[in-house]
Amino acid sequence: MNAFYLDKMSKIIQLLDDNGDGVLTLDDFYAAADRVALAFGHAHGSSEHHLIRDAYTTIWDKTYAPMDSDRDNVLTFDELVEAHQDTLYDPGIGYERFRPLAQAFLALADGDGDGIISREEFVRTMRHAFRLPEDEAHEAFGSLDETGGGRLTYDQIHRAASGFFCTDDPDAYGAGLFGPVVPVRA
Numbered sequence: 758m759n760a761f762y763l764d765k766m767s768k769i770i771q772l773l774d775d776n777g778d779g780v781l782t783l784d785d786f787y788a789a790a791d792r793v794a795l796a797f798g799h800a801h802g803s804s805e806h807h808l809i810r811d812a813y814t815t816i817w818d819k820t821y822a823p824m825d826s827d828r829d830n831v832l833t834f835d836e837l838v839e840a841h842q843d844t845l846y847d848p849g850i851g852y853e854r855f856r857p858l859a860q861a862f863l864a865l866a867d868g869d870g871d872g873i874i875s876r877e878e879f880v881r882t883m884r885h886a887f888r889l890p891e892d893e894a895h896e897a898f899g900s901l902d903e904t905g906g907g908r909l910t911y912d913q914i915h916r917a918a919s920g921f922f923c924t925d926d927p928d929a930y931g932a933g934l935f936g937p938v939v940p941v942r943a
């Protein structure tokens with residue numbers, strides 16, 4: 758696990774840390790759910806909004822809460838990195854643990870349900886689910902769309918998520934899934 762991997766994890770924390778306190782809590786996930794529901798045209802309090810909130814609660818409970826090793830309901834950078842190293846850092850079995858999380862975001866992103874993630878669907882999801890700036894979201898899409906066809910299959914997104922979360926290879930497919938990774942750690 759190299760510096761590039763730690764830089765990627767820094768970016769993930771930064772993108773998920775909605776209230777900017779440097780750590781992840783369930784509140785960050787609620788805020789993301791509210792933002793995503795609004796971005797996808799679902800009114801606050803609508804049944805779709807509740808479904809998205811439930812999905813985010815499940816993501817927290819199943820994926821992130823177990824990483825909180827001291828059980829104080831606050832997920833720190835060190836806890837996140839340690840958990841990734843222990844459970845996800847392997848493109849095979851590690852990714853199988855991660856796959857349901859990616860699948861949940863695919864279901865959200867694929868607004869028209871055609872099994873393809875268009876550039877527009879990708880950019881909208883990355884902007885609102887992960888607060889990625891629009892230009893970085895376009896850059897990320899371009900890095901994944903090898904043929905330039907303007908569409909990604911679910912399989913490509915899974916490959917990208919595996920390359921991002923389960924390897925520390927800066928040249929892996931998916932290294933640019935969340936836009937540019939800026940070196941922030943020695």
Ligand SMILES: [Ca+2]
Binds near residue numbers: 774782
């Ligand atoms: Ca936070």
Ligand SMILES: [Ca+2]
Binds near residue numbers: 825826830833836
């Ligand atoms: Ca903790």
Ligand SMILES: [Ca+2]
Binds near residue numbers: 866871
């Ligand atoms: Ca679609």
